Amino acid sequence: EILLTQSPGTLSLSPGERATLSCRASQSVRHSYVAWYQQRPGQTPRLLIYGASTRASGIPDRFSGSGSGTDFTLTISRLEPQDFAVYYCQQYVSSSGITFGPGTRVDIK
């Protein structure tokens, strides 16, 4: 099973600032099968990024994903009020067991 760690645990930023979230895998994730999800308080998760860097349908271009191997990053270029939420990375290499990271909370500073 591939374990994912996310850092930092909490990120305190102001609207308009740039957010950089990290996701590290315990072993290489084949084909960059990494996704990022946003979960606002009391809401259902929403797919943001898949294949490490492809934005899902309807996702604004201020969200971008990058990385390969064991290190992946989600960047939010300019935080808007609705972006304050918890973000989960996921690896979906099914032969390794589908797993999620513990999440990064982005709080308003």
Next chain:
Amino acid sequence: EVQLVESGGGLVQPGTSLRLSCAGSGFRLEGYGKFDDFGMQWVRQAPGKGLEWVSGISWNSGDIGYADSVKGRFTISRDNAENSVYLQMNSLRAEDTALYYCTKGRGSSWKNDAFDVWGQGTRVTVSS
């Protein structure tokens, strides 16, 4: 708009069973595709915790997978004629307490795929 609606959750005692259902709607609109074009998954979230993948099923039920934590106790199935997917949960434990989400894959397999549509979830509480 494609929607998934879960039902069947509740408060049950340890060792008992529960069957969750997920009904899909809005497929076939705007060329989105049919329900049976897509793999489906169940993901759960314990209170105040993160996300845990539970089980997945391919478009034709030909390929199925389970997390180790539920293997042998939970069974996933689907009825494409009813646009529905199910999760039969047996021998429930306190650690199965969670909000259970039904999710849709982007392709026909449950494997190697992200989840692009999520339901609102149905809550399962296992307690004596």
